[in-house]
Amino acid sequence: MKKKTILWTFFLLLTLILGACAPTTFSPPTEIHITAGDDVEQAVIAVDPDGLSHIAGVVAGRIVYYRTRYGEAQPLGKITMTMTGSGMDWWQYDPDIAVTNDGTAYVTWVEQRGGPEKFACYQQIPMIPPVGGYDRDCDRLDASEQTAGTVQVIAQGNTAYAIYDRPYTDGRTVDLWYKRIAGGSGGGRVAWFIESFETVHFFSLDLGIDDGGYLHVGYHYNWTTGGPPPYAERLELRSNRSTQLDGEMDQVWVIWEGNAIDQDVPVSLTFYDVGATQRVALAHANEPTTLNKMYVESCNANGCAEPTQNNHPVILPSSWDTYSAIDDVEIQGIGENVFLSFIGDDTPPIDGQQVYFTNAFDTTLFYEPSNDSLTNKFDLEINALDPRPGATGGTRAVISWAEDDMFTTAYFAHGFLAPVVKFSENNCLGSLRSINADSNGMFLAGVWDACGDTWFTTQAYLEQLPLILK
Numbered sequence: 001m002k003k004k005t006i007l008w009t010f011f012l013l014l015t016l017i018l019g020a021c022a023p024t025t026f027s028p029p030t031e032i033h034i035t036a037g038d039d040v041e042q043a044v045i046a047v048d049p050d051g052l053s054h055i056a057g058v059v060a061g062r063i064v065y066y067r068t069r070y071g072e073a074q075p076l077g078k079i080t081m082t083m084t085g086s087g088m089d090w091w092q093y094d095p096d097i098a099v100t101n102d103g104t105a106y107v108t109w110v111e112q113r114g115g116p117e118k119f120a121c122y123q124q125i126p127m128i129p130p131v132g133g134y135d136r137d138c139d140r141l142d143a144s145e146q147t148a149g150t151v152q153v154i155a156q157g158n159t160a161y162a163i164y165d166r167p168y169t170d171g172r173t174v175d176l177w178y179k180r181i182a183g184g185s186g187g188g189r190v191a192w193f194i195e196s197f198e199t200v201h202f203f204s205l206d207l208g209i210d211d212g213g214y215l216h217v218g219y220h221y222n223w224t225t226g227g228p229p230p231y232a233e234r235l236e237l238r239s240n241r242s243t244q245l246d247g248e249m250d251q252v253w254v255i256w257e258g259n260a261i262d263q264d265v266p267v268s269l270t271f272y273d274v275g276a277t278q279r280v281a282l283a284h285a286n287e288p289t290t291l292n293k294m295y296v297e298s299c300n301a302n303g304c305a306e307p308t309q310n311n312h313p314v315i316l317p318s319s320w321d322t323y324s325a326i327d328d329v330e331i332q333g334i335g336e337n338v339f340l341s342f343i344g345d346d347t348p349p350i351d352g353q354q355v356y357f358t359n360a361f362d363t364t365l366f367y368e369p370s371n372d373s374l375t376n377k378f379d380l381e382i383n384a385l386d387p388r389p390g391a392t393g394g395t396r397a398v399i400s401w402a403e404d405d406m407f408t409t410a411y412f413a414h415g416f417l418a419p420v421v422k423f424s425e426n427n428c429l430g431s432l433r434s435i436n437a438d439s440n441g442m443f444l445a446g447v448w449d450a451c452g453d454t455w456f457t458t459q460a461y462l463e464q465l466p467l468i469l470k
Helices: 002-018
Strands: 041-047 053-059 062-068 077-080 090-099 105-113 118-125 151-156 159-167 173-182 187-192 199-209 215-224 232-243 249-258 268-274 277-286 293-300 310-313 325-334 337-345 354-359 362-367 376-385 396-404 409-415 420-426 436-440 443-450 453-460
Touching (some): 041 090, 053 090, 062 090, 062 105, 105 159, 118 159, 159 199, 187 232, 293 325, 325 376, 337 396, 354 396, 396 436
Parallel strands (some): 041 436
Antiparallel strands (some): 105 118, 159 173, 173 199, 232 249, 268 277, 337 354, 443 453
């Protein structure tokens, strides 16, 4: 009975959140399985232009892939990756997924093969199986070196990139690499830290592909040349818009150097427009004193240099002038706007942190969708969604987050200028993952965890649903 309640509330969530965009219906939420009774963990999702959802996760230490449109009882495709051994330390984890316009999914992960060594892996999964069937093994992103564990993938249009790092003897990173795995070839270093006798540890990292098909990488890390902690820190934005002869990224903006950036708040990267010029933006939180601050750093995507660079402090209401604590920041560019959502607190902690939603460059409309709830908030996420054909209004931003009050975990979503809806609640406090959503044009889909089970639903027209679901 409890699971049925969760399914229905999530169905209502999407109906209400997107009702202002167009009259829509949604597929009945489906529990994701590769085989009956298994538990899919670490689920991530990517949506292609036709509305197909591509999901990657982990089952019993192996990467799995699952393709669906509406969450049918029989998925459109499913794969379990293989390894050459099994047992202690033979496992795959930390999946990421992206999909190109032709529906080809690209999955990355970290793999260990019976020991502590880590390898950066990927596999491409086209819509139509090739002769002989799908490849299910690890195609190494780095044929000669191991990874320290930073392995991610991103796609835009028909272009996809993977990034991966190489380790020092103590597990820190000596260089970060990128590789174009769809829409062309090539790659090189994002940054070569050991060239300056430095090793680094990434606190957070975000990726984006601009309209020209070039990769942008924004990250926050600490660095050392061998001395003991505390280490110095940097915030950087790099792109292969220009490169050195060996492919190393040469469009570089060292935004910040010091120790003021909040290590626990991930950076967030997006693109937006100023007239005909595309710009790249990177949001972060600073904690130089007890008054935390947020900044949206931006520059031209093509030619990120002065005078195009802008350090924009997010202007908050006056209540934040005497106390401010920022716990998470997410941004989403839509046209000439950059929508910003964050978790924070403008009063002593007794009142609890809240979720806020505004325009980063114009905070006149400043919303608190969590409505003063006395809970812990976490796992904030933001997506852009186009309107359905015939609907009024334009593209809007949609956020999701999770809350716990030490007894229950609840999940919420909010579309800018739309209602706030609770779409799930459970008493499994060990399950602290909110919905992982992705959008592509007018399609939105998500996976979320409820008591150790992964669930899925997607937006759909009623007439598109299979007959059995009507």
